[in-house]
Amino acid sequence: MTRSPLYMQILKEQERNVIDTGTANDIGDLNLAYLLLAKRLVTEDIALAMYRLGMSRELADLLGSLSLSQIVKLAGSSLLLCRFRFDDHPMLSALTLEGKNPALQQAHAAILLSGQQLEAVR
Amino acid sequence: MAGKSVIVEAREIHLAMDLIKLGARLQFLEAETSLSRDRLIKLYKELKGTSPPKGLLPFSTDWFMTWLSNIHSSMFYNIYRFMVVHGGCTRINAIIKSYRLYIEQVQQQGGEPVLDFTRAWTLVRFFDSDMLQLSTCTRCTGLFVAHAHDSQSNYVCVLCRPPSRAGKTRPSGAKRDETEGGSPAAAGGTPAISSSQWLANVMNSSRTA
Numbered sequence: 528m529t530r531s532p533l534y535m536q537i538l539k540e541q542e543r544n545v546i547d548t549g550t551a552n553d554i555g556d557l558n559l560a561y562l563l564l565a566k567r568l569v570t571e572d573i574a575l576a577m578y579r580l581g582m583s584r585e586l587a588d589l590l591g592s593l594s595l596s597q598i599v600k601l602a603g604s605s606l607l608l609c610r611f612r613f614d615d616h617p618m619l620s621a622l623t624l625e626g627k628n629p630a631l632q633q634a635h636a637a638i639l640l641s642g643q644q645l646e647a648v649r
Numbered sequence: 650m651a652g653k654s655v656i657v658e659a660r661e662i663h664l665a666m667d668l669i670k671l672g673a674r675l676q677f678l679e680a681e682t683s684l685s686r687d688r689l690i691k692l693y694k695e696l697k698g699t700s701p702p703k704g705l706l707p708f709s710t711d712w713f714m715t716w717l718s719n720i721h722s723s724m725f726y727n728i729y730r731f732m733v734v735h736g737g738c739t740r741i742n743a744i745i746k747s748y749r750l751y752i753e754q755v756q757q758q759g760g761e762p763v764l765d766f767t768r769a770w771t772l773v774r775f776f777d778s779d780m781l782q783l784s785t786c787t788r789c790t791g792l793f794v795a796h797a798h799d800s801q802s803n804y805v806c807v808l809c810r811p812p813s814r815a816g817k818t819r820p821s822g823a824k825r826d827e828t829e830g831g832s833p834a835a836a837g838g839t840p841a842i843s844s845s846q847w848l849a850n851v852m853n854s855s856r857t858a
Contacts, residue, residue: 574736574746578728584735621789621809630758634720635791635808637754641727642792645735 551605558602561609565590581612581640583647612640667745669693672766675701681741707771710780713794719807721763722772723793725751729773744773
């Protein structure tokens with residue numbers, strides 16, 4: 528049985544769709560994990576949570592006050608909700624160029640991240 | 650002690666217990682709580698099973714400048730500053746929280762803590778009395794512990810430009826590092842010891858001298 532070009536195209540499209548929803552699901556899972564973790568950290572100890580998440584108190588408070596259904600709704604997005612924290616060029620190059628001792632690199636990352644400007648509600 | 654609120658005292662005892670568990674020395678406890686010396690000694694014995702170590706607290710800012718000590722103290726102080734500036738913690742609470750975080754981070758990295766609790770506390774006191782400052786590294790933009798009034802203009806941190814010796818002789822374990830960059834006494838041929846042990850040795854020898 529020969530398949531028409533149109534049919535083949537539909538098949539391809541479907542395949543692409545499958546991949547796409549896979550990515551979206553992965554992102555949604557990550558969002559959910561992130562928000563749940565953030566909420567848990569904030570309820571445990573807000574100062575520690577702010578340090579670990581790199582967030583201002585307002586933002587941390589906000590995340591901590593989200594209800595479970597709000598979290599689920601917010602997480603169900605195809606866009607990532609958390610941001611890459613090494614968004615500064617000198618910082619990133621200092622960490623990646625070094626590349627010799629992982630422990631030292633971790634220490635360096637910790638120093639850089641804790642001195643960084645916080646993610647805040649603007 | 651008479652006329653003091655029992656609740657306040659209970660809180661102070663709780664604080665003292667936290668501090669002792671983290672490895673605080675007696676002078677530290679006396680400075681941070683209003684409990685009597687006798688009570689503190691009793692508390693210490695109950696928790697640790699031994700008498701508190703005697704001797705003076707470390708007083709030199711130079712210790713924080715050697716390679717590995719500088720990395721660890723910068724790590725600790727950055728966390729501490731975060732806790733005070735952003736976390737809204739009181740001084741002593743910030744010290745406790747940031748020291749726990751520091752230990753957690755070091756263990757996560759598979760290393761051993763170089764900065765003991767007393768050192769961490771002294772570090773904060775040095776900053777409070779303007780003997781130390783944070784210098785911004787011109788390469789990585791990180792903040793590092795430095796002597797007060799040191800020139801900031803061309804400062805490059807110990808991680809961006811490690812001293813040649815520290816880079817070459819780095820073994821995988823952190824214990825050797827301590828003898829390498831950390832304690833001058835241990836570098837002089839004695840086997841690897843922990844920094845607190847080193848501190849105790851130094852203090853004992855200075856007392857007998």
